[in-house]
Amino acid sequence: MASLDNVLSNLDRNLDTSVERLKALLRIPSISTDPAFAADCRAAAEWLVADLLDLGFDASVRETAGHPMVIAHHTGAGADAPHVLFYGHYDVQPVDPVDLWDNAPFDPQIVTMPDGSKRITGRGSADDKGQLMTFVEACRAYIAETGTLPCRVTIFLEGEEESGSPSLIPFLEENREELSAGVALICDTNMWDRTTPAISTGLRGLVGEEVVVSAASMDLHSGYYGGAAANPIHILAKILAELHDEDGRVTLPGFYDAVRDLPADVREIWNNLGFSEQEFLGGVGLSIPAGEKGRSVLEQTWSRPTAEVNGIEGGYTGQGFKTVIPAQARAKVSFRLVFDQDPQVVRQTFREFVKARIPADCRVEFHEHGGSGAIQLPFDSPLLTVARKALSDEWPNPAVMIGMGGSIPVVGEFRKRLSMPSLLIGFGHGDDRIHSPNEKYEMTSFHHGQRSWARVLHALAQADVD
Structure with missing residues (x-):
């Protein structure tokens, strides 16, 4: 446990420098849907490769018919260590309308709120540069303190997620063996609330x-x-x-x-989340749940x-x-x-x-x-048990298992083409304004997200659930 404690202390000491690295990445306007920003997308990929090479990864820019991919490998604790694939994307959405931004979209700022909390602003801060850098920073601290990583790690960063991922499937097919791992870790999701981490067990x-x-x-x-x-x-x-x-x-x-019907124990967890159907619908000017009668709103949006x-x-x-x-x-x-x-x-x-x-x-x-197709991780999966315990050790409240009403196509492709399950663990919030003006990422998310990934990597290595 001493090595993990040292890693966590390293992340605490170096938070400010990790923020500066994130700012540097956020300054690159990697808008994938607009051909005018093609050079910037490549610049973002090259920035990430340089950073990963500096950490000791075997990293490279991989060409596609569109924007390049970033692939990096680290042998970690050796051939017998569990193998994980981390997925994220470095491309971002357009910034229009620019006049609604409080600061320039690609000039990231640290903003202190009236309650004393801090957030980093800028396009991509939450979706997905801030999220992916939580994992990179966890790897950085682990390598600095122990000389290696507890797992074999492959990092796969896409440059077209915000523009339909046209190159993704051909790339997966061409590199199936290289990208296959025991589990994919995906950090493009949210927490349940500001003090409660979440693992998304299903995607519709x-x-x-x-x-x-x-x-x-x-x-x-x-x-x-x-x-x-x-x-x-x-x-x-x-x-x-x-x-x-x-x-x-x-x-x-x-x-x-x-x-299938929701297991009774999972339904009980969802019922105890403190979710208010009235507030959920009231926020959009409604008051009466529609859809299937006899089903809660969470069931309707997560598992039906x-x-x-x-x-x-x-x-x-x-x-x-x-x-x-x-x-x-x-x-x-x-x-x-x-x-x-x-x-x-x-x-x-x-x-x-x-x-x-x-x-x-x-x-x-x-x-x-x-x-x-939908994605559903078995509710009794050992992966869930291990990750949930690791997250619960970091945050004030125990991690909860939630569903997601939307779809993340890459998760389905990982299962279909690589036969690989995915753990969806993210540190975003519903008010991060992704895809909108004034996008932001909470500093608590960036800091404790780093620490969370260090804990998850450590736990996966200890449990050997490859």
Whole structure:
């Protein structure tokens, strides 16, 4: 334990210098979606490689068809030590509108709040440069104090996460053997609250579909043809309404076949989180939970599948009024998936559901908008037990296991292509304003995030859960 204590003390002593390193990385405007910043994305990758080389990693910039990847390896305690892969991304979102920022987006500042707490501001501070540097700093302190790392460590930093990751899958396929490890560590998530760390045990999958219903060969005058001609908006609206029953359940045949109920002990943990459904909905001007009856809001958003209409269009939608029966209507529909639901099965079932409700003289076409399976770490996984204990030793409150309503596609790709489970441990907060002006990262997150990763690495090495 003495070596871990020394590592933690090192992180405390060198917090200020670690902040300066983070500031240097934050000053690089690595906006991946805008070609004008391609050179800056490369500069960020090269900065990280130089830093990792300085720590003793075998690190390099790897070319892709888009922005480069960063890959680094450290042999750690030797061939018999557990092997972990750490994933993060160095690219950031655009900064518009610039006039809403209190400081320049790429001029990071340490801001002291009225309560005395401190935060670092700037684009990428929370998503994901501040988060990924917590892991790098933990490695730095471990190497400084012990001469090595307790685990074999591979670091994989992407440069296109904020622009759809077009190079990710080809890169994983080409480098499957090199990137395979016992577990992936992903630091792109949040804590439960400011004093309670969290491990995200599940991510919902996603299916996106655009449906286009066509009827007449042209838009029609609703006086001449109204009542006689099929109206695509009527047809589409009826189909969309039939996607749910009166209890809020999705009506697609077999939709729930692969959906498991939440274990009782996990439901009890979630019930004891102090989550307020009233505050959650009240914050967006609502008050009555929708969705499946008999399910809590946390169950609905973390462990239950959904079908949502994300957009609908047809006919005249401009200013004023136009009495027209449109020739076409379209809608965008997304499904959030859980456990073992198959995205392709759900997609095909939805298409058959729609086709069966289209009149004989009308037509329907579909446009696919992505799909990925859900991720669910077994609730009794030894990885969870080890990581939860390590995090609980660092923070005032014990770590909790939570779900995530959204999707992180790379987690699914790690499981699908590398057969590798993932531990999602992040230190962000819901008010970090990621993707928005005035993005920030709490100094407590940056400091204790470093210490947390040191504890997790130590615990994984001791438990040997490779």
